[in-house]
Amino acid sequence: MAYTLTPAEPEQFDAQSTHGDSDNLWTLNFGPQHPATHTTLRIVLELDGERIVKCLPHIGYLHSGFEKLGENLNYNQYVTIVDRMDYSAPIYNELAWHGAAEKLMGIELTPRCKVLRTIAGELGRIQSHLLCIAAAGLDLGALTAFLYGFNEREVIYDIVEYMSGQRFHTSWTRVGGLNMDLPDEEVFVRMVKRFINEQLPRGIEDIEKLLNRNRIFVDRTKGIGIISREDAIAWSLSGPMARASGVARDIRKDEPYLCFADNWDNQGSPAVNFKVPIMTTGDVYARYLVRLEEVRQSIHIIRQLIDNIPGGAVNVSPEGKAVLPPKSQVYGSIEGLIQHFEIIMTNRGFIPPRGEVYNCIETANGELGYYIVSDGGNVPWRARTRPCIYINYQVFPKLVEGHMVSDVVAILGSVNVIAAELDR
Amino acid sequence: MKSTDVIEIAEPRMTLGDQFFLPQVLVGLGTTMKHMLRVWTGTDRVIQYPEERREDIPVVEGGMHRRSYRGVHRLNRDEEGRVKCVACFMCATACPAHCIHIEADESPWEDREKYPAKFDIDELRCIYCGMCEEACPVDAIELTSLYDIVGLTRQEMVFDKSKLLRVYDETQEVEPI
Ligand code: SF4
Ligand code: SF4
Numbered sequence: 355m356a357y358t359l360t361p362a363e364p365e366q367f368d369a370q371s372t373h374g375d376s377d378n379l380w381t382l383n384f385g386p387q388h389p390a391t392h393t394t395l396r397i398v399l400e401l402d403g404e405r406i407v408k409c410l411p412h413i414g415y416l417h418s419g420f421e422k423l424g425e426n427l428n429y430n431q432y433v434t435i436v437d438r439m440d441y442s443a444p445i446y447n448e449l450a451w452h453g454a455a456e457k458l459m460g461i462e463l464t465p466r467c468k469v470l471r472t473i474a475g476e477l478g479r480i481q482s483h484l485l486c487i488a489a490a491g492l493d494l495g496a497l498t499a500f501l502y503g504f505n506e507r508e509v510i511y512d513i514v515e516y517m518s519g520q521r522f523h524t525s526w527t528r529v530g531g532l533n534m535d536l537p538d539e540e541v542f543v544r545m546v547k548r549f550i551n552e553q554l555p556r557g558i559e560d561i562e563k564l565l566n567r568n569r570i571f572v573d574r575t576k577g578i579g580i581i582s583r584e585d586a587i588a589w590s591l592s593g594p595m596a597r598a599s600g601v602a603r604d605i606r607k608d609e610p611y612l613c614f615a616d617n618w619d620n621q622g623s624p625a626v627n628f629k630v631p632i633m634t635t636g637d638v639y640a641r642y643l644v645r646l647e648e649v650r651q652s653i654h655i656i657r658q659l660i661d662n663i664p665g666g667a668v669n670v671s672p673e674g675k676a677v678l679p680p681k682s683q684v685y686g687s688i689e690g691l692i693q694h695f696e697i698i699m700t701n702r703g704f705i706p707p708r709g710e711v712y713n714c715i716e717t718a719n720g721e722l723g724y725y726i727v728s729d730g731g732n733v734p735w736r737a738r739t740r741p742c743i744y745i746n747y748q749v750f751p752k753l754v755e756g757h758m759v760s761d762v763v764a765i766l767g768s769v770n771v772i773a774a775e776l777d778r
Numbered sequence: 779m780k781s782t783d784v785i786e787i788a789e790p791r792m793t794l795g796d797q798f799f800l801p802q803v804l805v806g807l808g809t810t811m812k813h814m815l816r817v818w819t820g821t822d823r824v825i826q827y828p829e830e831r832r833e834d835i836p837v838v839e840g841g842m843h844r845r846s847y848r849g850v851h852r853l854n855r856d857e858e859g860r861v862k863c864v865a866c867f868m869c870a871t872a873c874p875a876h877c878i879h880i881e882a883d884e885s886p887w888e889d890r891e892k893y894p895a896k897f898d899i900d901e902l903r904c905i906y907c908g909m910c911e912e913a914c915p916v917d918a919i920e921l922t923s924l925y926d927i928v929g930l931t932r933q934e935m936v937f938d939k940s941k942l943l944r945v946y947d948e949t950q951e952v953e954p955i
Contacts, residue, residue, distance in 0.1 A: 431874035434907045498810055505823060512840045519848040519921075525907040533908060537846050544838050563809045566790050568802045576789075607779040629785045639789070647787050684915050691915055698872050698913050 378402060382759065386415045390493050390763040393773035397762070404758050409751040413744075417777040424737030429455045429529050429704050432737065436724075437523040440743060440775040442485045443478035444523055445514065446717040452527040453611060454713035454724035459706045461530045461676055463612075465619035465664040470532065472613040472626070473546065473659055474517070475715070476652040480554065481510045482718030483594075483645045483652075486770040490642050491565055493763040494574050499564045506557040509549050517542060529704065530677040531669030539663060546660050550653045558649060565642075575639040579753040579765035582636060589749045592742055593720025595769065598644045599636035605716035606630075619664060626655050638768040648718075676704065703732030712740075719743050719770055743775045833923065844923040844953055848906045851899050851937065852922050852945035854955055861943060862918035865892040869910035869919050877903035878910060897939040902932060922949045 384397040391397070394415040400408040420439060424432050429452075436451040437444040449471055456463065463471070488503025511521040517536055518526035526533055536542045565571045581591070586599040596603060606614040607630060616625045631647035633640040672679040672690075678697055683690030696702045708730045714723030720742030727736040746769055753765050795801040816822045823840065825832065835841030854862045865882035883895035910919050922945060929935040937945075 427874050431872070431909065434874045434905055434909075498806075502813075508823065509840065516837060516843050516846060519846045519908055520906060523905065523907075525905075525909075533912065534846065537843055541837055548838065560809050560813070564806045567792055567796045568806060569792070569796060569799050572792070602779055602781075602784045604779065607783055630779065630783055631785050631787050633787055633789075635789070643787055643789065647785075678912060681917070685917065694913075694915055695868070698868050700871055 379407060384762060386412075391766065391773075392489065392771060393776075395771065395773045395776065399754075399759065399762070401759065404760075406754050406757055406759065406762070409754045409762075411747065411750055413747075413773070413776050415777070416773040418774070420778040421737060421739060424734060426733060428700075428732050429706070429734070432734075433527060434523065434525045436739075437525060438774060439739065439741070439778060440482075440717065440719065440722070440772050441522070442770065442772055443482035443718060445474045445478035445526065446482075446715065447722065448524065448527040449475050449478075449612075450713065450715045450717065450722045451724050452529060453715055454711055454726050455529050455706075457713045458709065458711040458726050458728055459529065459676055459704070461670055461674065463530070464667055464670060465621075466666050467531050467668050467670075468612045468618055469659050469663050470517070470536070470668065471527065473656055473663075474514070474526070475612070476655050477510050477513060477546075479652050479718045480649050481507055482770070483649050484510075484557075486718075486767065487561060487642060487645055487649075490575070490638075490764070490767045491561070491571070493767040494571060496564060496568075496571065499561045502557050502560045502564075506549075506554050509553055513542070513545050513549065516545060528669070528677060530674065531667075535668045543660055543663070546656065550656050550660075554649075554653060558646070562646065566646075572639060574761075575642060575764055575768075576635075576637060578638045578757060578761050579768060580635070580637045581749060581753060583634070585749070585752070586636065589745075591720070591746050591749060593716070593718065593746070594641050594644045594648065595720065595746045595749075597630065597632045598640035600632055600634040602630060602632050604630045605714055605721055609714070611713075611715055613659060626658050628652075628655050638764050641768040645718075700732060706730065714740060717742060719772075720746060739775075739778055741775050741778065743770065743772055744778075747771055747776060828926075842923065847923040847925075848908045848921040850901060850922055850924040850927055850945055851904075851910070851942055852920055852949060853897065853939065853942040854918050854920060854946055855943065860887065861893060861897075861939065862916055863894050863897065863914075864890055864916055864918070865894040866915065868913040868915060872909045872913035873904075874907060874909060875903050875905050877901075894939060897942065899937050899942065900935070901927065901937055902935045917955065920953075920955070922953055924949065 379400055379402055382399045382401055384399055385391040386394045386396040396412040396415060398410045399406050420435050423435050433448050433451055436447040439447050484503040484507050488500040491499030514524055515521045518524035581599050583600040586596045586601050610625060613626050617623065628651045631644050633644055669677045672693060679690040679693050684694045706728045708728055710727045712723055712725045714721050722742045723740035725738040726734045729735040750769060754762050832842040833844065837843050856862045865880055867880060870878040870880055877900040879898040880894050881896035882892045885891060885893035908921055911921050
């Protein structure tokens with residue numbers, strides 16, 4: 355049976371509640387400023403003793419008009435904004451956005467760019483999962499696991515800084531390529547290899563040792579916040595939330611993109627090989643374990659790619675009038691200079707075809723998509739986000755009802771709510 | 779998706795020892811102790827900022843790569859020490875944060891027509907995306923590896939032309955154009 359939540363006004367939380375003995379119910383405001391909400395979000399809980407009778411999430415405390423900005427910034431500039439949506443790992447927001455922009459303009463990336471983007475995307479997935487796994491411990495009082503998780507995240511920041519120039523909000527992708535090629539491929543390969551072969555496995559092992567079979571952690575997470583397979587599909591959950599409930603869906607397999615598709619380099623290379631972990635219990639513990647396994651699969655994917663990064667250009671050819679020509683041409687030739695001006699000037703810029711396009715990728719939290727409506731101008735007419743966290747978060751009231759107040763943080767952590775993406 | 783692409787993970791089996799709290803607590807304690815030892819043996823990853831800085835550490839050990847890092851801007855000078863910028867407004871156009879303000883004027887020099895009489899970058903508004911550097915057709919604006927800048931007022935953080943040229947003078951040795 356589908357679950358419906360009647361939209362309630364705040365006044366409804368006054369004394370005349372519909373739930374039985376209303377005299378004994380009381381209301382608790384959880385957030386907007388609470389360390390366990392991770393970000394700025396408010397949840398109004400109606401409690402019977404310590405048990406939650408009703409939960410009403412309020413969103414909008416971090417609303418910053420990102421989607422509207424997308425209508426005012428051009429296809430390259432908007433990447434700085436999408437970075438700030440799901441900031442647990444900014445890179446895959448960029449991959450999704452520029453994936454959509456390139457689909458609209460019909461640009462086929464170079465093999466080198468595809469490989470680099472895939473590696474970065476998987477690093478992003480590890481980055482986000484480390485946050486979620488580590489914070490799962492933190493929310494339940496196990497601070498140490500959190501520190502180990504962040505130790506490893508720090509290395510990802512270093513790698514990302516090396517390839518993009520900034521530690522966090524990378525603004526790394528551009529239409530048809532990247533903002534720069536690797537400064538030195540050998541150094542990059544060494545950094546990534548050191549990370550995935552030595553540092554990360556040890557960090558993961560430490561977290562596992564602390565949490566996986568720790569009775570306190572297991573008791574706090576097992577059987578909490580269960581969502582069944584049918585409900586997960588009905589609520590269109592995606593990512594680890596869905597897979598922990600037994601829904602075998604992963605965009606990387608179902609609608610492959612970048613190096614997840616066969617023949618990605620036009621020379622018959624097979625798609626990268628990995629497995630999609632699923633569980634059937636659908637509780638907080640299952641989501642934790644699925645995420646942990648996905649980190650391992652990501653390591654496996656990076657291992658296959660890191661040794662054979664194809665050579666060649668990282669940007670598509672400037673002939674297509676979508677990427678800036680190389681600086682040597684701009685400084686040295688009049689054609690290069692003209693083309694450079696053409697792309698940047700506001701009355702010229704990109705010339706995408708009119709039309710609509712939707713492109714989605716599998717991020718650490720699920721299906722993140724962008725729906726672009728183009729009127730042929732330099733900026734999108736509409737740049738709609740299909741936000742995975744927002745859609746996963748809808749099911750939150752259903753998950754917490756009937757549980758204790760202290761379980762709210764455990765469930766919230768397992769949904770991995772990032773309010774900036776929630777509100778956009 | 780093919781069924782061979784899916785692996786179903788089983789919950790870890792709790793042994794009898796795990797059913798009691800103590801053994802797992804000890805395992806956890808062992809893990810944390812191991813990390814504590816690393817501090818004494820110097821194999822931890824702590825950097826004693828500001829005595830140690832990431833600029834001085836090799837990149838593979840987690841150091842900073844000066845060339846690619848995107849920090850505070852600078853305005854480059856040409857061989858004669860004049861500002862290189864030709865006030866073409868490309869950087870201001872490309873900037874997604876609208877934080878570059880230029881006032882162009884007729885240049886006092888023979889070899890070009892325009893130069894920036896005023897050139898202000900609001901470093902508080904800037905998001906350090908590097909699009910201005912990409913947009914510049916004459917290599918006049920660049921992002922340096924400086925990141926620890928402070929100011930007591932907001933006005934101080936609006937870098938004007940002389941300040942941006944000073945950043946160039948200070949950083950040109952470690953980061954040539
Ligand atoms: S780095 Fe980006 S935000 Fe800052 S001035 Fe340059 S273009 Fe503008
Ligand atoms: S793009 Fe370069 S030359 Fe043009 S105004 Fe900016 S700094 Fe000056």
